[in-house]
Amino acid sequence: MVLTIKDLPKDKYVMPGNAACPGCPENLGLKFVGMALGEKAILTIPAGCTSVIQGLLPGSGLKFPIINVPFASSDAVAAGVSVAKKLIGEDAVVIAWAGDGGTADIGFATLSGAAERNDNIIHICVDNEAYMNTGIQRSSQTPLGAWTTTTWKGKKERKKDLPMIMLMHKIPYVATASVAYPLDFIEKLRKAASIKGFKYIHLHAPCPVGWRFDPMKTVSVAKLAVETGMWILFEAINGKVVISPPSKPYVDKTKRKPIKEYLSIQGRFRNITEEILKDLERQVDENWETLLKFT
């Protein structure tokens, strides 16, 4: 059965009036997690924008049970919670919700450890492609040529292909998602919740503040990333890659929009050279080629 907007539950798991910036993609992501899993979800959240969204003590901006943990330990804590829940016989989906810093850089050791142990948790990486909470510093997920406060002339290195690294951990479920395709994301979350073992979902989340675009364009930019082929939506069950429906038309190179459309809408790519543009185009082709080898 295909999921439609009408089937989605109306409970609010992101409370109105929280501390997120206008047009925040993390808010959107959390909202979809609430729609997908509801009361079953338990989140462990390291330092990052999400801990700001939660707000200060007497109140919380989110309706999930949340444990705030030190930066590098989100997966380790989540694994513990998952085992504890199993021992008392409660049905729960434990999610480690971390940003790209908490996943790809600082949190990578525990992420890799939990994946190797095959702990029964879902790790969601909210990839806004820099350290937005502390003031837009570069991370290993920042793409080539992008401006940040620590790479004024544009980043000189490529983006680390984290979903592929997680695929190579041979875990039961790896998927990529985008905030612009909520139904796809919700279906993937529900599927991940039904699988036992370590699940990894990489959520692409365009940040209006750090990427320098109008807050109203959050969804459009996320959509453009998929339509230009810069971000590929796929899921892999036991290592077998299946391209997800929103990305399927773009397997054909000629159907992809020119990546300039995606780059020109963002202020962080304002100063890129022709050379970097060519390299980015080459990267898109390479990423598709590598991924399609696993299908």
Added chain:
Amino acid sequence: MKGWYAVVDEIILPLSRPTVGVAGRTGTWRVNRPVFNSEKCIKCRLCWLYCPDNVIDVNEANPSNFITIDYNYCKGCGVCVDVCPTKALTLVPER
């Protein structure tokens, strides 16, 4: 047992509870206000789905005024205006 703490084995632990408006009346942040025109609405629910702050409510029982926006907390980001396929929502500058 409501409040900022929970007692577990006689130990008081700090505990936050979900509250509307933890960051205050975020509606005051707004620069542009989304205004709803019920005549153009095709009831696709995309604005409700994509509203980052969950301030849009769908009134299934009232088709003449299908959505309501909570202006106390709407930050005026305009995502709803951007995703609306029929331009039933428009951004109007706040006075």
